[in-house]
Amino acid sequence: MPLLDVRDLVVEFPTRHGTLTAVDSVSFTVDKGERLGIVGESGAGKSVAAFAILNLLSRPGRIAGGQILFEGRDLTKLSTQQMRSVRGNRISMIFQDPMMTLNPVLSIGTQMIETLKAHRRDISDAEAKRIAIARLGEVKIPSPENRMGSYPHELSGGMRQRVVIAIALLTEPALIIADEPTTALDVTIQAEIMSLMLALCRSHGVGLILITHDLAVVSQVTQRVVVLYAGRVVESGATARVVHDPVHPYTRGLLSALPGEGTPGARLSQIRGSMPSLNAIPEGCPFHPRCDYAQDRCRAAVPPLDDFEGHRVRCVRADELMAGAAA
Amino acid sequence: MREAADHPLVEARGIVKHFDLGGHFLQRERPVVKALNDVSITVRRGEAFCLVGESGCGKSTLARVIMGLLDPTDGAIHFDGTRIDALKHTARKPFHRRMQMIFQNPYASLNPRRTVQQTLEEPVRFHFPKLSDAEVKERVERIMVSVGNDPGWVKRYPHEFSGGQRQRISIARALMVEPDFVVADEPISALDVSIQAQVLNVMMDTQDKLDLTYLFITHDLSVVRHFGSRVGVMYLGTLCELADTATLFERPRHPYTRILLSAIPRISTDEMQPPGLPGEVPSAMNLPSGCVFHDRCPLANARCSAEVPKALPQDDGALVACHAVEEGRDA
Numbered sequence: 313m314p315l316l317d318v319r320d321l322v323v324e325f326p327t328r329h330g331t332l333t334a335v336d337s338v339s340f341t342v343d344k345g346e347r348l349g350i351v352g353e354s355g356a357g358k359s360v361a362a363f364a365i366l367n368l369l370s371r372p373g374r375i376a377g378g379q380i381l382f383e384g385r386d387l388t389k390l391s392t393q394q395m396r397s398v399r400g401n402r403i404s405m406i407f408q409d410p411m412m413t414l415n416p417v418l419s420i421g422t423q424m425i426e427t428l429k430a431h432r433r434d435i436s437d438a439e440a441k442r443i444a445i446a447r448l449g450e451v452k453i454p455s456p457e458n459r460m461g462s463y464p465h466e467l468s469g470g471m472r473q474r475v476v477i478a479i480a481l482l483t484e485p486a487l488i489i490a491d492e493p494t495t496a497l498d499v500t501i502q503a504e505i506m507s508l509m510l511a512l513c514r515s516h517g518v519g520l521i522l523i524t525h526d527l528a529v530v531s532q533v534t535q536r537v538v539v540l541y542a543g544r545v546v547e548s549g550a551t552a553r554v555v556h557d558p559v560h561p562y563t564r565g566l567l568s569a570l571p572g573e574g575t576p577g578a579r580l581s582q583i584r585g586s587m588p589s590l591n592a593i594p595e596g597c598p599f600h601p602r603c604d605y606a607q608d609r610c611r612a613a614v615p616p617l618d619d620f621e622g623h624r625v626r627c628v629r630a631d632e633l634m635a636g637a638a639a
Numbered sequence: 640m641r642e643a644a645d646h647p648l649v650e651a652r653g654i655v656k657h658f659d660l661g662g663h664f665l666q667r668e669r670p671v672v673k674a675l676n677d678v679s680i681t682v683r684r685g686e687a688f689c690l691v692g693e694s695g696c697g698k699s700t701l702a703r704v705i706m707g708l709l710d711p712t713d714g715a716i717h718f719d720g721t722r723i724d725a726l727k728h729t730a731r732k733p734f735h736r737r738m739q740m741i742f743q744n745p746y747a748s749l750n751p752r753r754t755v756q757q758t759l760e761e762p763v764r765f766h767f768p769k770l771s772d773a774e775v776k777e778r779v780e781r782i783m784v785s786v787g788n789d790p791g792w793v794k795r796y797p798h799e800f801s802g803g804q805r806q807r808i809s810i811a812r813a814l815m816v817e818p819d820f821v822v823a824d825e826p827i828s829a830l831d832v833s834i835q836a837q838v839l840n841v842m843m844d845t846q847d848k849l850d851l852t853y854l855f856i857t858h859d860l861s862v863v864r865h866f867g868s869r870v871g872v873m874y875l876g877t878l879c880e881l882a883d884t885a886t887l888f889e890r891p892r893h894p895y896t897r898i899l900l901s902a903i904p905r906i907s908t909d910e911m912q913p914p915g916l917p918g919e920v921p922s923a924m925n926l927p928s929g930c931v932f933h934d935r936c937p938l939a940n941a942r943c944s945a946e947v948p949k950a951l952p953q954d955d956g957a958l959v960a961c962h963a964v965e966e967g968r969d970a
């Protein structure tokens with residue numbers, strides 16, 4: 313049984329102009345200790361899906377369908393009280409901006425001890441402090457005992473994100489959801505933080521959902537990947553296979569638009585147009601107006617997510633594209 | 640395609656920029672942020688010169704000093720043979736037309752209360768007061784088409800456009816006054832991947848068509864590799880290495896450049912590795928002695944902490960400011 317099994321998740325935002333479907337029948341699983349990447353551009357629904365798992369959707373967003381099975385329980389059916397025993401305890405979340413996560417008026421140590429005591433009533437102050445210092449050491453913060461008294465503004469962006477990771481690990485969660493954890497950081501710090509997260513997930517046996525727009529980071533960190541477009545899964549499978557042999561025209565477009573991959577100075581291959589807004593998702597395959605392979609049938613109905621030995625592709629021409637025959 | 644003619648268009652020589660933070664009047668030493676410390680670059684006509692480095696390295700400050708948005712503390716800036724940093728505002732006006740800038744955030748750099756037409760017209764009417772209405776209108780249409788925008792959009796407001804479309808409008812605004820030199824400060828960092836490619840393509844197309852020279856500031860080295868003719872790598876207000884793009888990527892010499900290149904994520908199943916860069920970037924208010932990189936450098940020795948390295952030319956024309964490279968300790 314997978315650790316997390318998201319089945320046909322639908323997230324809707326009722327608005328004055330009708331109901332917007334931000335996440336539309338999205339399914340994926342994460343096994344114990346597995347690292348999954350969720351990739352997509354702004355507006356693809358990747359963060360909304362993650363927020364839905366933790367029941368953190370801001371109003372009027374709501375889960376309109378599907379199941380989120382985690383350790384044998386359906387998270388969509390839990391009460392607010394029950395959800396608290398899961399959120400921040402069994403599942404931790406890391407956000408893009410550590411300054412938003414950390415309380416600016418409390419010292420690092422206070423925040424860590426508070427977090428531990430909120431989830432473990434019986435723990436003593438001394439024990440909580442010991443665990444907090446140990447975690448700070450694990451995320452390679454120099455002289456962790458002294459850092460316990462520091463305030464977030466005294467730390468650099470990279471150090472803050474390390475503290476956030478240390479807090480995420482405090483309660484020994486089974487799953488960490490990281491939403492663009494390194495997007496705001498410089499490349500050398502990104503490499504530092506991502507390799508650290510990799511090592512920690514492995515040593516603690518923690519599952520990871522890495523949400524990002526960066527396919528290169530996903531390829532070097534995750535084992536499986538889900539590509540979202542306009543709220544739907546367009547392709548998923550083993551990361552190595554998806555990044556080296558992408559099938560869906562959108563995934564292919566994203567990969568070939570990366571400047572590092574082509575001949576220097578040549579025109580970059582680009583995907584024409586832009587991601588549709590949620591109130592104007594095209595009929596049929598949502599990608600068809602931007603797709604070079606689109607046919608009449610693509611405009612007629614949303615294609616099914618076909619399974620090719622674990623590599624899933626939502627495209628009616630997937631067979632042809634795999635064989636390299638489509639034009 | 641983009642052969643750089645040998646004579647320079649823009650020269651920044653020995654630029655120093657310190658920001659005085661004021662401080663308390665009883666403080667013996669007033670706090671000063673040393674943002675740029677003796678940086679020299681030359682941008683050749685027709686090239687795309689890239690400045691790379693991490694947050695706080697001074698790349699944007701250098702661009703702003705060159706554009707005249709900040710006054711240098713020391714040093715000189717020459718544009719097309721004329722020293723421009725000491726010019727009075729009116730004398731500098733023709734240079735303002737020839738030097739234009741594109742900013743990072745297309746949501747903040749376009750006035751939300753103005754239509755695209757108004758945004759694009761204003762600089763033309765300022766710099767070319769003699770043009771007739773019809774000529775201005777024709778130019779707006781022509782430039783909109785050249786950046787891949789529909790000229791029918793000009794009556795609309797910025798909020799009606801996506802990020803990529805807005806950034807192309809910002810590019811159009813810069814191109815309206817027929818500049819020679821365009822500074823682009825992280826022009827694609829705020830955009831999605833598929834849109835980044837669109838904007839980069841527009842920038843490359845217009846460079847060929849309009850004979851532009853770019854100073855392109857970015858933290859994204861894969862963009863540099865694709866787009867740049869030459870690259871300057873900056874760290875903590877100094878230039879570590881300056882080389883042709885191909886040379887820099889094939890043979891990075893400065894230890895910082897090497898670490899930076901190794902940290903770029905790429906499409907690969909090799910797991911991400913720590914970059915081997917201990918510690919953190921020191922504060923620009925309290926610079927390390929000698930080479931600013933010495934306390935994080937794997938090759939540093941006593942000389943590095945005492946003596947500031949000079950940018951020395953290498954056999955292939957690259958400039959490298961590193962004692963270890965000079966002494967051959969980097970092998």
